[in-house]
Amino acid sequence: MRFSLLSIGAALGLFAFVSATRAGDPQQRKFTWHHSYQAALAEAKQTGRPIFLEFRCAP
Amino acid sequence: MSHYVLARVTTLTGIDIALFDFDRHNALYYFILNAEEHIYLRYGGRDAASAMTYLNLDSLELALRQGLEQHALYEAGQLPQPAKPEPLYPKDIRSLNEAVIKRGHCVECHLVGDYRVTEREAAGTLNKLTDMFVYPDIRTLGIALDVPKGLRVAEANRHAGEAGMKAGDVITAFNGHAVITFGDLQYRLQQVPRTASSVGLTISRDGETHSIEITLPSQWWVTDLTHRYWTVDPLVFFKAVPLTAEAKTELKLPANGFASEVTEVDIDALLEGAHDLEEGDWIVSVNGEQEDSLTQDVITHIKLRHRAGDELKLGVIRAQQEIILPLKTKRQRFRKRE
Numbered sequence: 001m002r003f004s005l006l007s008i009g010a011a012l013g014l015f016a017f018v019s020a021t022r023a024g025d026p027q028q029r030k031f032t033w034h035h036s037y038q039a040a041l042a043e044a045k046q047t048g049r050p051i052f053l054e055f056r057c058a059p
Numbered sequence: 060m061s062h063y064v065l066a067r068v069t070t071l072t073g074i075d076i077a078l079f080d081f082d083r084h085n086a087l088y089y090f091i092l093n094a095e096e097h098i099y100l101r102y103g104g105r106d107a108a109s110a111m112t113y114l115n116l117d118s119l120e121l122a123l124r125q126g127l128e129q130h131a132l133y134e135a136g137q138l139p140q141p142a143k144p145e146p147l148y149p150k151d152i153r154s155l156n157e158a159v160i161k162r163g164h165c166v167e168c169h170l171v172g173d174y175r176v177t178e179r180e181a182a183g184t185l186n187k188l189t190d191m192f193v194y195p196d197i198r199t200l201g202i203a204l205d206v207p208k209g210l211r212v213a214e215a216n217r218h219a220g221e222a223g224m225k226a227g228d229v230i231t232a233f234n235g236h237a238v239i240t241f242g243d244l245q246y247r248l249q250q251v252p253r254t255a256s257s258v259g260l261t262i263s264r265d266g267e268t269h270s271i272e273i274t275l276p277s278q279w280w281v282t283d284l285t286h287r288y289w290t291v292d293p294l295v296f297f298k299a300v301p302l303t304a305e306a307k308t309e310l311k312l313p314a315n316g317f318a319s320e321v322t323e324v325d326i327d328a329l330l331e332g333a334h335d336l337e338e339g340d341w342i343v344s345v346n347g348e349q350e351d352s353l354t355q356d357v358i359t360h361i362k363l364r365h366r367a368g369d370e371l372k373l374g375v376i377r378a379q380q381e382i383i384l385p386l387k388t389k390r391q392r393f394r395k396r397e
Contacts, residue, residue, distance in 0.1 A: 033065045037074060040066035044094035050130040052063040052123070053090045055071075055079065057168040 062127055063091075071166040077147035081246065082194040083172030084287050086110060088242070091126035097140060099129035101242030106196060107283035113241045117207035125209070125239050154178055169288075170393065177290050187291065187363050188353065194249045195280045197241075200258075200273055202230075209240060212262075222273040224262065231268070232261035253280050278352075284359050293367045293388030296328035297321050297336050301355045310341070310376065316349040318342065319357040334386045337377065344374030367391065 034040040037053070044051050068074060078096060081088045081103065087110075088103035102122045106112045132138045149166045150156045155174035159166055179185040197204070201217030202224065204210065210231070215224035232238060233247040251258055257274050299319035302312070312318045321340040328334055336342075342357050343349060351360040365371060367390035375384050 031060050031065055033067045035067055035069070037066055037068055040064050041094055041096070044064045047064065048094075048134075049062060049064050050091055050093050050099065050126055052060070052065050052126070053079075053092065054065075054067045055081070055085075055088045055090075055168060056067055056069050057086045 060123070063123070069165070071149050071168060071171055072160060073148065075146045076149060076171055077144040080144075081168075081242075082249075083168045084193075085168070087114070088168075089122075091122070091129070093130060093133060096143065097133060097138070099126050099133070100239040101246055102240050103242045104194070104245045105286075107286045113204075113206060113245075115206045118209055118240070121207075121209050122240050129239070152178065154181075173290050173393065180291050185291065189253055189280070191284060191287070191289070191291075191363065192280050192282050193287075194245055194282070196282045197244060197248060199276065199279050199282070204241060206241070210238060210244060218273050218276055222260075222271045223269070224260070224271055224273070225264065228262040228264050228269075230260055231263050234259055251275075251280075281353055284354075284362065285356070288391065290391045290393065291367055292362045292391055293365050293369055294333075294391055295358055295361055295386065295388055296325040296331060296333040297358075298323040298325075299342060299357055301357075302341060306341075310343065312343055313350050315355060316343075317345075317351050317355050317357045317360045318349065331389060332387065333389065334373070335384055336373070336375065336386075339377075341376040342373050343376055343381070346372055347374070349374075361388070 033054075034043065040051050040053065043049075078098070079090060081101065082105075085103050085105055089101065090098055091100050091102070092098045100122060102119060104113045129138065149171055150160055152171070152174050154177065155166065155170060158174075159170060176185060176190070179190070201215060201219035201221075202212060203214040203216075205213035210229055212219075212224060212226055212228045212230065214226055215228070230238060230244060233244055234251065236243075236247050238244045238247060248258070255275060257272050259270060259272050262269050262271060299321050302310075302318045302320055304314060306312075307314055307316060307318055310318070319342050321336050321338055321342065324336055324338060328336070345357065345361060345364075348360075348364075351364065353363060354360050361371065365388065367388060369388050371386045371388065373384045373386050375382050
C-alpha cells in the first residue's frame with residue numbers, strides 16, 4: 001500500500017495540535033496512549049471515561 | 060483529551076474487525092466508544108484526491124465534543140443500544156492467518172481488505188465491476204459538506220438538491236441510522252445495496268427536523284479508484300492521464316472513451332519486460348476496446364476488466380502513427396505476504 005507519508009504526518013500533526021492547544025493544555029502536556037486495546041477497555045471500565053481509539057496503519 | 064482514554068492500535072491482530080469495520084484504505088481512522096464497546100461515532104474517511112479531504116482541525120474538535128455528549132446520553136440511558144455484529148478476527152481469514160499472522164507479521168489495515176478480496180477471487184465470487192468500488196463518494200449524490208462543521212451541508216445540488224436538501228442543513232440520520240460525522244455518513248452509504256434506488260435522510264434545519272428521500276443516480280457507487288491498490292489489480296508499470304475532450308475529437312476517438320496519455324514509465328517496465336511504452340504515447344485501445352461505461356481512465360479500465368497477469372494488446376498512437384504494443388501485466392505483491 002502506497003500510503004502517503006505526508007498525509008499521515010499531516011494528520012498526526014493535526015491531532016497533536018488539537019491535543020495540545022485546543023483541549024485546554026497550553027503547556028503541551030503529553031497524553032498517555034495505550035497501545036493495547038484491551039488495556040484501554042479496562043481503563044474505560046474503571047474510570048467510566050469514553051475511549052478515543054486510533055487505528056494507524058504505519059507505512 | 061483528558062476526558063478520554065486514549066488508545067492507538069497499529070496492528071489489527073486481535074481486533075474484532077466486524078465491530079471496527081472501516082475503509083481499509085485509510086492510513087488513519089478513529090472511533091469514539093465506551094467500555095461496553097458501544098460506538099458513538101467514527102472520525103475518518105477520505106477521497107481519491109487526498110487523505111486529508113475530510114480530516115480537519117475544527118471537525119476533529121467538534122467530533123471530540125460530540126463524543127462526550129453521546130457518552131453523557133448513553134450514561135443517562137438515552138441512547139438506543141443496537142446489537143453488536145458477530146465477531147470476526149483477522150485469524151478467521153484463512154489466507155491472512157497463514158501468510159501473515161502465523162509468520163508473526165503485522166496485520167496492517169489494508170491487508171485485511173486485500174486478503175478478503177483475494178479469497179473471493181480464488182472462490183470465483185469476486186465481481187470486480189461492483190466489488191472494487193467501496194465507500195462511495197457523497198458528492199455523487201450532490202452533497203458537499205462544510206467540512207469544519209461536521210455534517211453541515213455547504214452545497215446541495217443534483218439529486219440531493221432535487222430532494223429538497225439545502226445549504227446549511229445538518230444531516231442527522233441516514234437510512235434510519237444516526238450519523239454525527241463524515242465517517243458515519245460514508246460508512247452508512249457503503250452499507251447501501253448497490254441495487255437500491257433511493258436513500259432516506261433526516262436533516263435539521265432552523266431547529267426543525269425534516270425527512271428527505273434522495274433518488275440515487277445510475278451507478279451511484281462508482282468512484283475514483285486511483286488511490287486504491289489491491290493484489291487483484293494488474294500491475295501495468297506506467298502512469299497515464301485521460302486525453303482531453305479536444306484531443307479525443309481531433310483523433311476521432313469516442314468522447315466517453317478511456318484514451319489516455321502516458322505520463323510516466325516505471326523502471327520496472329524494463330526490468331520486467333512489461334512493455335515498450337514511452338512518455339507521451341497515447342493509448343487509444345486495449346484489446347480492441349475503446350470505451351468502458353465505468354471509467355474514462357485506461358489504467359482503471361485494465362484494473363476492472365482484466366486479471367493480474369493478463370497479457371494485453373494496446374493500441375498506441377506515437378508520432379502520429381498507430382501501432383500495437385503488447386503489455387504483460389503482473390500480480391501485485393505487498394511486502395508482508397512473502
